[in-house]
Amino acid sequence: MDDLRQNDGVVANVLDGDSPIFDPVDWRLSNFEAALCAETRSLAAGRFAARAPGIDRAARFPTENYADLHANDLMGICIPKHFGGRGADLRAYMLAAAEIGRYCGATALTFNMHVSSCLWTGFLADNLPMSADQRTSHDAMRHRHYHRILKEGAIYAQPFSEGGDAAAGKTAFETTALIVDGGWIINGRKIFASLSGHADYYGVLCTELAAADATPSRANTMYIAIDSRAAGVSVEGEWDPLGMRGTVSRTLVFKDVFVPFEEQLMPRGVYFNAARQWPHMFMTLTPSYMGIAQAAYDFTIRYLRGEQPGTPPVKRRMYATKQLAVAQMKIMLEQTKSLWFQAITEARPNPSKDALMRAWAAQYSVMENANELAQLAVRTCGGQAMLRSLPLERLYRDSRCGALMLPWTAELCTKMLGESLLYETGESDEG
Numbered sequence: 280m281d282d283l284r285q286n287d288g289v290v291a292n293v294l295d296g297d298s299p300i301f302d303p304v305d306w307r308l309s310n311f312e313a314a315l316c317a318e319t320r321s322l323a324a325g326r327f328a329a330r331a332p333g334i335d336r337a338a339r340f341p342t343e344n345y346a347d348l349h350a351n352d353l354m355g356i357c358i359p360k361h362f363g364g365r366g367a368d369l370r371a372y373m374l375a376a377a378e379i380g381r382y383c384g385a386t387a388l389t390f391n392m393h394v395s396s397c398l399w400t401g402f403l404a405d406n407l408p409m410s411a412d413q414r415t416s417h418d419a420m421r422h423r424h425y426h427r428i429l430k431e432g433a434i435y436a437q438p439f440s441e442g443g444d445a446a447a448g449k450t451a452f453e454t455t456a457l458i459v460d461g462g463w464i465i466n467g468r469k470i471f472a473s474l475s476g477h478a479d480y481y482g483v484l485c486t487e488l489a490a491a492d493a494t495p496s497r498a499n500t501m502y503i504a505i506d507s508r509a510a511g512v513s514v515e516g517e518w519d520p521l522g523m524r525g526t527v528s529r530t531l532v533f534k535d536v537f538v539p540f541e542e543q544l545m546p547r548g549v550y551f552n553a554a555r556q557w558p559h560m561f562m563t564l565t566p567s568y569m570g571i572a573q574a575a576y577d578f579t580i581r582y583l584r585g586e587q588p589g590t591p592p593v594k595r596r597m598y599a600t601k602q603l604a605v606a607q608m609k610i611m612l613e614q615t616k617s618l619w620f621q622a623i624t625e626a627r628p629n630p631s632k633d634a635l636m637r638a639w640a641a642q643y644s645v646m647e648n649a650n651e652l653a654q655l656a657v658r659t660c661g662g663q664a665m666l667r668s669l670p671l672e673r674l675y676r677d678s679r680c681g682a683l684m685l686p687w688t689a690e691l692c693t694k695m696l697g698e699s700l701l702y703e704t705g706e707s708d709e710g
């Protein structure tokens with residue numbers, strides 16, 4: 280990890296078009312991070328940006344973007360190098376993913392669901408204590424999944440939301456995995472399951488039961504890959520949302536689905552430990568919105584300079600009102616970037632209380648400020664800028680979705696922050 284953190288030289292960062300969200304020299308990125316960001320930026324700007332309007336309009340999955348991600352060897356971005364992947368750690372991935380979010384929010388958000396299956400089982404798991412037996416079985420399990428991803432271009436989804444308290448980490452998942460001969464029988468339903476009908480495997484969080492009448496416990500949370508073609512797997516419901524339309528987050532139903540034991544993504548007990556010890560893992564939903572925040576700002580600058588493609592070359596930059604507005608946007612963008620960068624830089628297992636609170640503050644800031652920046656962009660650029668032929672209105676709609684992402688919704692981040700600020704562990708006002 281340390282060698283990735285060194286600012287090991289100046290990296291050529293000038294691409295045709297947009298400059299990096301995080302300049303490699305200013306932000307002291309490693310060569311590895313800078314090169315990865317340049318790669319994702321080039322791919323997303325060159326290919327995904329042009330497809331984004333059609334994907335959004337039709338609320339369809341960005342299949343062709345995934346073909347590009349596979350062709351460019353990025354599906355294994357977070358698969359450890361010794362398994363044949365690119366070996367990005369949490370920060371390198373987050374920085375590179377933000378560049379994708381800048382050009383297609385839905386691709387970045389769905390890509391995050393796929394990548395989490397590798398990041399959690401890769402970098403995060405490698406930094407968690409495990410017994411030698413657990414480590415051996417974990418290696419065998421992940422080899423299977425990584426091989427599919429790297430060799431077959433398999434796409435993994437990450438459905439955990441059920442509409443109850445489980446996705447917020449309060450109760451056991453209602454989706455159950457009953458132990459039977461050679462595997463489990465899975466029953467349950469997952470709402471807002473991005474990539475439904477398009478992923479090859481669903482990385483499902485569920486509660487293992489030794490017997491049908493056993494009491495479900497969060498400590499028995501399992502992380503299991505379910506083959507989308509298995510008998511008993513179905514996708515239900517319409518998908519016609521406000522934003523992030525290309526995520527195709529429909530409802531997944533599992534009815535008596537048999538899954539062999541080899542399909543675990545993490546050994547028993549390890550996910551539960553990861554969720555407690557590695558809280559920053561939930562920040563992986565932010566890069567898409569960090570990218571959108573940057574895109575809203577970029578659009579405003581281009582538009583006011585009369586340089587936005589698809590609009591007449593009319594300059595509006597000479598008006599003091601516009602200058603004040605972009606200054607306000609720049610301040611908010613820099614605040615958001617700085618807090619986010621610090622949070623993803625200091626992420627580690629068992630963070631200090633202060634670092635954890637900073638992570639909540641960063642999550643809240645990215646999710647809320649992306650939308651605030653998009654609304655400022657609409658207000659500042661004006662009526663001609665919010666036509667559907669231009670990307671701004673999509674950025675505005677997509678940005679609104681960030682605050683809703685469990686378990687760290689904007690509401691829950693403020694709730695956890697408020698409680699943690701006023702109460703130390705174990706304190707209560709009773710008695």
Ligand SMILES: Cc1cc2nc3c(=O)[nH]c(=O)nc-3n(C[C@H](O)[C@H](O)[C@H](O)COP(=O)(O)OP(=O)(O)OC[C@H]3O[C@@H](n4cnc5c(N)ncnc54)[C@H](O)[C@@H]3O)c2cc1C
Binds near residue numbers: 440
């Ligand atoms: C575009 C998009 C893509 C998504 N993709 C995925 C995906 O791939 N996988 C996945 O698992 N989920 C996904 N989600 C789901 C997301 O994480 C939420 O589960 C979903 O938005 C449903 O939330 P809700 O607002 O109906 O939640 P509700 O459960 O109705 O909660 C409403 C709000 O109440 C608050 N709240 C919830 N529980 C508690 C509690 N215990 N205590 C206090 N306050 C609470 C939260 O702030 C929450 O936002 C996606 C959502 C969106 C919008």
